[in-house]
Amino acid sequence: MKIISANWIVTCDENNRIIKNGAVVFDDKILEIDTLVNIEKKYPNIEILKLEENSVLMPGLINSHVHLEFSSNTTTLKYGNFMSWLNSVIKSRDDLINKADKKLISTKLDRMKKTGTTTIGAISSYSFDMEPCVKSPINTVFFCEVIGSKGDMVDTLFADFKDRLNNAKRLKSKNFIPAIAIHSPYSVHPFLVRETLNLARAENLAVSSHFLESPEEFSWLHKDEGSFLDFFKNFLGQEKAVTKPMEFLNLFSNIKNLSFTHCVEASDVDLEKIKDLGASINHCVTSNRILNNSKLDLSRLKDIPFTIGTDGLSSNNSLSMFDELRNVLMIHSDKNIVDFSNILLKAATSNAANALGLNKGKIKKDFDSDMITFTLPDEVEDMDDLAMQIILHTKFMDKVIIGGEFV
Numbered sequence: 488m489k490i491i492s493a494n495w496i497v498t499c500d501e502n503n504r505i506i507k508n509g510a511v512v513f514d515d516k517i518l519e520i521d522t523l524v525n526i527e528k529k530y531p532n533i534e535i536l537k538l539e540e541n542s543v544l545m546p547g548l549i550n551s552h553v554h555l556e557f558s559s560n561t562t563t564l565k566y567g568n569f570m571s572w573l574n575s576v577i578k579s580r581d582d583l584i585n586k587a588d589k590k591l592i593s594t595k596l597d598r599m600k601k602t603g604t605t606t607i608g609a610i611s612s613y614s615f616d617m618e619p620c621v622k623s624p625i626n627t628v629f630f631c632e633v634i635g636s637k638g639d640m641v642d643t644l645f646a647d648f649k650d651r652l653n654n655a656k657r658l659k660s661k662n663f664i665p666a667i668a669i670h671s672p673y674s675v676h677p678f679l680v681r682e683t684l685n686l687a688r689a690e691n692l693a694v695s696s697h698f699l700e701s702p703e704e705f706s707w708l709h710k711d712e713g714s715f716l717d718f719f720k721n722f723l724g725q726e727k728a729v730t731k732p733m734e735f736l737n738l739f740s741n742i743k744n745l746s747f748t749h750c751v752e753a754s755d756v757d758l759e760k761i762k763d764l765g766a767s768i769n770h771c772v773t774s775n776r777i778l779n780n781s782k783l784d785l786s787r788l789k790d791i792p793f794t795i796g797t798d799g800l801s802s803n804n805s806l807s808m809f810d811e812l813r814n815v816l817m818i819h820s821d822k823n824i825v826d827f828s829n830i831l832l833k834a835a836t837s838n839a840a841n842a843l844g845l846n847k848g849k850i851k852k853d854f855d856s857d858m859i860t861f862t863l864p865d866e867v868e869d870m871d872d873l874a875m876q877i878i879l880h881t882k883f884m885d886k887v888i889i890g891g892e893f894v
């Protein structure tokens with residue numbers, strides 16, 4: 488049993504409870520939270536790790552959507568338009584993937600940890616990122632991705648996908664959890680979607696899919712036209728989309744832990760369906776900005792919970808969740824910065840834990856002890872401003888605790 492105290496404990500629980508001068512008793516689970524005075528009285532013989540002035544302790548951040556296999560990109564890919572970006576990815580993919588070796592991915596994971604991320608939802612296209620994820624102390628929900636829209640290839644692609652998933656399942660542990668990603672409605676044949684989702688249901692695996700990221704995707708899926716038409720004709724000899732958005736969504740019934748990424752072009756009916764499916768939306772605001780896609784209109788989500796993802800370095804300049812949270816705060820300029828900051832801290836902790844099916848994301852009794860600590864530059868006068876000041880001022884962690892261990 489260990490005890491840690493901080494000036495501020497931000498619980499990210501249902502009531503947004505913040506404790507001034509609080510302490511947390513924990514082993515691999517959180518055992519008790521209270522004021523430091525009460526904890527000292529109750530446990531007079533246990534040494535308490537007391538953090539410095541203006542310290543904050545909160546749940547570790549959860550990056551719900553990242554592609555580590557594209558971690559070597561900095562200045563290569565074309566931004567500003569989805570199709571130009573996609574073409575540049577196809578052109579440079581092999582180079583970028585080769586450069587993102589295990590060492591580079593491990594370095595990126597280590598930096599993610601130092602910047603406050605304790606859990607990731609990693610979308611893996613080839614499993615080249617599997618070993619670094621398994622070795623990292625960061626918890627990984629490892630989404631083996633299925634992709635391929637050509638009918639005559641589905642058996643081969645499904646076999647390859649199952650191989651990768653089985654390899655991931657062999658390495659399953661409490662901090663490496665296999666899951667299933669479906670690339671998108673435009674790139675995955677309905678047969679593959681159905682078969683992979685049957686696997687997810689049978690084995691109770693979390694599922695995630697990109698959905699309506701760009702206007703080009705919208706025109707293609709709804710009307711079989713726009714710049715996707717040339718792309719599909721040239722690369723795959725296809726002139727029609729393999730599915731309509733609603734047909735695609737209808738396939739996802741009875742998946743317990745389900746999320747859709749982007750959804751910036753989703754219609755109100757799509758959003759209603761996403762809500763009925765009990766799914767969350769992974770919001771990747773920097774990626775959307777960089778590719779000049781639309782900004783997700785959060786007011787349209789109503790009761791759909793959203794989470795925060797950096798997406799990969801193929802469409803971001805940072806995998807730090809605090810960098811991403813600052814971007815979300817700045818890009819949604821219509822939101823009140825003080826209130827929105829509280830919503831964002833929960834999006835990056837408890838909402839993400841729910842989406843991934845994890846008992847994490849809150850400083851609350853019986854939740855996993857994944858916690859981060861850092862120090863604000865000065866006193867916070869008004870407790871209501873705390874979440875905002877945290878997002879504005881935090882870059883690196885003082886301590887990172889995962890599963891009750893200092894890592």
Ligand SMILES: [Zn+2]
Pocket residue numbers: 552554610697748798799
């Ligand atoms: Zn993505």
